[in-house]
């Protein structure tokens with residue numbers, strides 16, 4: 769989503785466009801550390817993920833994601849006055865619910881405390897990997913077709929970023945379950961702190977073909 773959005777909002781930094789669809793998972797580790805939301809490490813919960821998402825009404829309900837999308841979009845519009853980017857941010861934040869609804873078992877709430885839904889794609893490892901890798905490839909292709917490297921950073925920092933994402937994906941898919949929830953939360957925080965500025969860095973070194 770974050771890569772594909774570049775075609776729609778070429779003047780937005782892809783750091784912002786990537787942060788929007790990840791926003792639920794940027795909040796989630798923080799809310800875990802604060803004790804506002806709960807997860808249990810439970811290997812086999814679905815075949816793909818060792819987590820039992822006990823409760824995450826503030827970061828992952830559809831209603832709250834609409835609210836976060838509006839807040840994120842409002843701040844972004846106030847700073848940039850760029851409508852295409854603002855719309856991309858709003859759709860990006862809310863898209864997290866739709867995509868998690870496809871993969872998670874029925875643990876995605878519509879409203880805090882309300883009924884929970886999910887199609888459970890994660891119960892099939894092959895199905896998960898086919899859908900996720902194809903979506904990733906399509907997004908990257910759209911970003912590559914919308915931008916061009918201005919220099920070596922624009923090429924190699926971007927390629928290294930893609931390689932890191934794939935390494936993290938494979939490690940998550942085939943590695944052993946994490947030792948504790950605190951470890952999961954801090955890994956999430958570290959991912960955000962590293963990956964968002966990195967995206968800002970390579971995106972600055974690429975020229976928008978459509979901008």
Ligand SMILES: [Zn+2]
Pocket residue numbers: 792793828864868
């Ligand atoms: Zn999520």
